[in-house]
Amino acid sequence: MADVTLKGITKSFGKGGAKRAVDGIDLAIADGEFVVLLGPTGAGKTTTLRLIAGLETPDAGTVSIGGRPMADLAPASRDVAFVFQQYSLYPHLTVYENLAFPLRSPARRMEAAAIDARVREVAKMVRIDHKLENRSTRLSGGEMQRVAIGRALVRRPSIYLMDEPLSSLDAKLRGELRLELKRIQKDLGATLLYVTHDQIEAMTMADRIGILAEGRLVQIGTPREIYADPANLHVAARLGQPHINLLPVGLLPDVPAPPGTTTIGARTEHIALAREEGGNARVDWIEHLGDQNHLHIKLGEQKLVTLADPDVAVSPGDRISLSLRNPLYFGQDGQRLV
Amino acid sequence: MSPAKTTTVNTAHSVVEPSARSKRIAGTLVIVYALVTMLPLAWIFLTSIKSPPDSISYPPKILFTPSIEGYCNLFTTRTRQTPEYIASLPAPDGVCDAVTRQRNMVIAGPSNFLPRFTNSLIIAFGSTFLAVGLGTLAAYGFSRFKVPMADDLLFFILSTRMMPPIAVAIPIYLMYRQLGLSDTALGMMLLYTAVNVSLAVWLLKGFIDEIPREYEEAAMIDGYSRLQAFRKVVLPQATTGIAATAIFCLIFAWNEYAFASLLTSGSAQTAPPFIPTIIGEGGQDWPAVAAGTTIFLVPILVFTILLRKQLLRGITFGAVRK
Numbered sequence: 001m002a003d004v005t006l007k008g009i010t011k012s013f014g015k016g017g018a019k020r021a022v023d024g025i026d027l028a029i030a031d032g033e034f035v036v037l038l039g040p041t042g043a044g045k046t047t048t049l050r051l052i053a054g055l056e057t058p059d060a061g062t063v064s065i066g067g068r069p070m071a072d073l074a075p076a077s078r079d080v081a082f083v084f085q086q087y088s089l090y091p092h093l094t095v096y097e098n099l100a101f102p103l104r105s106p107a108r109r110m111e112a113a114a115i116d117a118r119v120r121e122v123a124k125m126v127r128i129d130h131k132l133e134n135r136s137t138r139l140s141g142g143e144m145q146r147v148a149i150g151r152a153l154v155r156r157p158s159i160y161l162m163d164e165p166l167s168s169l170d171a172k173l174r175g176e177l178r179l180e181l182k183r184i185q186k187d188l189g190a191t192l193l194y195v196t197h198d199q200i201e202a203m204t205m206a207d208r209i210g211i212l213a214e215g216r217l218v219q220i221g222t223p224r225e226i227y228a229d230p231a232n233l234h235v236a237a238r239l240g241q242p243h244i245n246l247l248p249v250g251l252l253p254d255v256p257a258p259p260g261t262t263t264i265g266a267r268t269e270h271i272a273l274a275r276e277e278g279g280n281a282r283v284d285w286i287e288h289l290g291d292q293n294h295l296h297i298k299l300g301e302q303k304l305v306t307l308a309d310p311d312v313a314v315s316p317g318d319r320i321s322l323s324l325r326n327p328l329y330f331g332q333d334g335q336r337l338v
Numbered sequence: 339m340s341p342a343k344t345t346t347v348n349t350a351h352s353v354v355e356p357s358a359r360s361k362r363i364a365g366t367l368v369i370v371y372a373l374v375t376m377l378p379l380a381w382i383f384l385t386s387i388k389s390p391p392d393s394i395s396y397p398p399k400i401l402f403t404p405s406i407e408g409y410c411n412l413f414t415t416r417t418r419q420t421p422e423y424i425a426s427l428p429a430p431d432g433v434c435d436a437v438t439r440q441r442n443m444v445i446a447g448p449s450n451f452l453p454r455f456t457n458s459l460i461i462a463f464g465s466t467f468l469a470v471g472l473g474t475l476a477a478y479g480f481s482r483f484k485v486p487m488a489d490d491l492l493f494f495i496l497s498t499r500m501m502p503p504i505a506v507a508i509p510i511y512l513m514y515r516q517l518g519l520s521d522t523a524l525g526m527m528l529l530y531t532a533v534n535v536s537l538a539v540w541l542l543k544g545f546i547d548e549i550p551r552e553y554e555e556a557a558m559i560d561g562y563s564r565l566q567a568f569r570k571v572v573l574p575q576a577t578t579g580i581a582a583t584a585i586f587c588l589i590f591a592w593n594e595y596a597f598a599s600l601l602t603s604g605s606a607q608t609a610p611p612f613i614p615t616i617i618g619e620g621g622q623d624w625p626a627v628a629a630g631t632t633i634f635l636v637p638i639l640v641f642t643i644l645l646r647k648q649l650l651r652g653i654t655f656g657a658v659r660k
Binding site for chain 2: 053054055074075076078080081082084086088090091092101102105106107108151155
């Protein structure tokens, strides 16, 4: 395991570099750290991983792994392991052969007995040891993805790079594998860079989350910091369920907004509600999710969504009083004001 | 129509399953088509086991005594001898010897059929191997790398197929004479490779495009060079495409007649121009010609049966996406 440093990494695609996929990213990943890059499709997450792996060459900037600059080094010489989003397994090989494939490479030349021991150990770790002789195409989606993760884990590379490895799985399996992956990473003390657009994966697994938008690293910090202390509107909008409510300043006159505020961001925990005849807002609709309710509220013409306990006795059409508690303030340019 | 009746009709007729009637019609059509295409082949085989007089009798004989004479004549040259000389010979050595003596002839030596057939095997399989090998590498290059003017190059490669190859027969004849490639196995192999490689590049590019490049990328990260990844990951997955392409190339090279008759006459002559020239006493030896044709059909038949699944996939290629 090793630390990984990106300095000013830039990469463009298209005719004459028309599209900037990655735009001057600086990122330092410590040895043994689990870093998640979170961002929407097209934010440059995958490209960042591919640049570290050496599958793409940066237009500018440097990648170093364990202090060693990686420029001009072929992917095979970089000592990284990659889990792809899909097409992860070699379809003409069995599960066992897939897991052994990296160890049999000319770059490693491990002995057959050592390979066998390692493959069986990792197969147990990702719980696929009962299907080692299956063809890799004869597996369920979850099993395939476990093998794909296993194929990365048979190695002890400088860094594991994972590109949305859980995105093609159903919710239950994703939840299980999320826990398993975090446990394995802790046990191995592995350095791991994980890319996703799923905020729950980011919040639950990461030591630090980096928020990517349009090729730039907007903010990086612990999950708590990113959630509670977002640098701008974009970061605030990435996290929180239901989605953060963005209100124009002055909608609720008694909020002590700092000068220059144009937008107020209010998540569930920033909103205080009480049922009250003649209150300033009205319950528009209630979505029952079982353990909780999504309350759709109308404040004048402004719509808000917030969580409520199922036992809160309100029904559509009720008047309520709504006030804000320490919401987030954003200026004209979307930057956070404190 | 009452609503109840409509419901019955809808449940009885499935949209996906063909009805028994349409299955019967399809089956009949296939059988009729198979009979029509197989009749000439059956006729050739039957002619090959007729005696020379039976083979040219009119009306054609459907029932006849089978004879091995055609095959004997195909593989031997014979000379006419007097009955007294033949009577003085020791007992005939083998079936062919006996059959030949009944016609007042003795076997003088082997015919040219076996060397010509061997030429066909060497040239057809050699050129197929070259065309598929070069085609796979070129197709991989076009599929995976940024080749400058790739579209123009691919069009140029395809354009070599836009006229019948025989249209360039005279320039090739002159070139080959200058280069000393006339009537050589190497010359024929190069020629068939040149014709087939365009087909191979186009077919194989389609197959390789279908193999996601993530596999190679994964292999390269796993410690393999690009060439090793190509061999370990791309080739095994491209076998279907390679097999289909090989059959198409082989069929062309095996059956090619025009260039073979123009450019080869002696040592490098292939079977197609040789077979029709088999002449017996007093004209064409039809049973021998038919015997040569029958044997000529065997390799391609075996090859096609062995790889028929891949061939079908090659024909329907591109029609269905996974």
